[in-house]
Amino acid sequence: MSAPLKVRVRAVLKTAGSLQGGFDALEDSSDLHAAGLTSHATVSLMLALEEAFDVEFPDRLLRRKTFSSIDAIADALAEIGVRDVAA
Amino acid sequence: MTDPAAEAYRRFRDELLQHGLLISMGVDGLFGRSGTFERVVDGLNAAIAAVGDVDRPEVMRFPPGIGRLQLEKSGYLRNFPHLAGTVASFSGSDDDHRTLLDSLSKGADWSATQRQTGVALTPAACYGVYPVIASRGRLREEGALVDVYTWCFRHEPSIDPARMQMFRQREHVRIGSEDQIASFRETWMERARSLVDSLGLPLTIEVASDPFFGRAGRLLANSQRERSLKFELLVPIVPEAPRTACVSFNDHRDLFGRAWAIEARGGDTAHTACVGFGVERLTLALFRHHGYVPGDWPVSVRNVLGL
Numbered sequence: 001m002s003a004p005l006k007v008r009v010r011a012v013l014k015t016a017g018s019l020q021g022g023f024d025a026l027e028d029s030s031d032l033h034a035a036g037l038t039s040h041a042t043v044s045l046m047l048a049l050e051e052a053f054d055v056e057f058p059d060r061l062l063r064r065k066t067f068s069s070i071d072a073i074a075d076a077l078a079e080i081g082v083r084d085v086a087a
Numbered sequence: 088m089t090d091p092a093a094e095a096y097r098r099f100r101d102e103l104l105q106h107g108l109l110i111s112m113g114v115d116g117l118f119g120r121s122g123t124f125e126r127v128v129d130g131l132n133a134a135i136a137a138v139g140d141v142d143r144p145e146v147m148r149f150p151p152g153i154g155r156l157q158l159e160k161s162g163y164l165r166n167f168p169h170l171a172g173t174v175a176s177f178s179g180s181d182d183d184h185r186t187l188l189d190s191l192s193k194g195a196d197w198s199a200t201q202r203q204t205g206v207a208l209t210p211a212a213c214y215g216v217y218p219v220i221a222s223r224g225r226l227r228e229e230g231a232l233v234d235v236y237t238w239c240f241r242h243e244p245s246i247d248p249a250r251m252q253m254f255r256q257r258e259h260v261r262i263g264s265e266d267q268i269a270s271f272r273e274t275w276m277e278r279a280r281s282l283v284d285s286l287g288l289p290l291t292i293e294v295a296s297d298p299f300f301g302r303a304g305r306l307l308a309n310s311q312r313e314r315s316l317k318f319e320l321l322v323p324i325v326p327e328a329p330r331t332a333c334v335s336f337n338d339h340r341d342l343f344g345r346a347w348a349i350e351a352r353g354g355d356t357a358h359t360a361c362v363g364f365g366v367e368r369l370t371l372a373l374f375r376h377h378g379y380v381p382g383d384w385p386v387s388v389r390n391v392l393g394l
Contacts, residue, residue: 038345039307039310039311039342040162040165042306042310043303043306043307046303046306047303056302057302059305062302062305062306062309063306063309063310063313064306064309064310064313064314065313
């Protein structure tokens with residue numbers, strides 16, 4: 001049984017996002033770029049999400065705002081068919 | 088079906104060759120330059136200096152190579168693997184030499200006898216500057232301002248004479264606080280607009296992005312545009328083709344500051360920006376718009392260039 005989508009996104013972000021301290025204080029709606037997610041870390045995060053969820057983000061989603069918060073990432077994944085499980 | 092842009096590029100290139108302004112080297116994007124061509128390039132450099140010298144930039148001139156580490160640390164290899172070039176050289180024993188001679192006599196591939204030297208070709212003039220500034224320790228209050236001029240290499244063979252594989256960039260590089268960067272970029276956009284306008288060239292300045300590689304690159308390019316980090320001054324050179332970027336204005340945020348651990352005065356990571364003039368592209372634009380004989384150009388243009 002896998003964890004809810006946002007929990008899984010958070011787990012990927014923790015390893016791939018290269019965010020410094022304060023990670024656990026991040027809300028699902030927190031601005032990740034303001035929290036220190038650099039452009040290169042955004043690329044690493046995108047690739048890690050694709051691997052973790054076995055998806056490929058289409059061109060229209062290859063934008064900064066797709067990766068601007070845990071909520072935004074979960075919305076994007078849902079949009080390309082990743083199903084959430086009941087929390 | 089022929090591509091009208093490709094035909095127009097070829098026509099323009101052939102005219103430049105016929106007028107002896109460029110000299111064919113048998114490789115797309117590699118050209119010799121005539122004395123006339125170089126006098127225009129020198130005139131452009133003098134005109135850029137006339138605008139920029141008032142700020143008393145530190146002048147640095149580098150060879151067209153950087154250390155491989157610089158290529159890696161700057162992120163260039165990660166972001167532009169398709170454009171980067173590295174230098175390889177023969178390294179081996181007499182036996183390996185025999186293998187090389189054997190391959191040469193058969194016209195076979197000899198590249199396996201080559202090894203990386205630790206030297207990479209400079210992809211952009213400013214890349215030599217950041218490690219030098221970093222090595223001097225924390226910035227003073229006024230930050231740093233460097234005038235740099237270097238031959239660059241990008242692996243993009245093309246019949247468009249304005250897309251050379253080896254070309255020169257004249258850059259001013261600013262390293263300092265966010266405010267210093269913002270004011271530098273604003274100042275140079277105005278200076279470049281006024282300079283290119285005084286050359287009688289039609290121009291626009293637009294938001295742009297770098298040619299990052301692959302899908303990751305699309306994300307980086309979109310992000311760069313959304314944040315307006317890069318602007319280009321575009322001049323139409325070949326009417327059938329997209330306009331050509333002749334000057335670029337780049338805000339790197341703290342990318343190079345972090346890569347090289349450059350500290351601003353307060354201890355924060357320094358921000359950097361550069362303005363880069365593509366001197367060959369501007370020269371080609373001048374020939375395109377005013378004709379192939381500089382003596383026939385408008386007096387006002389010749390005055391700006393000292394011709």
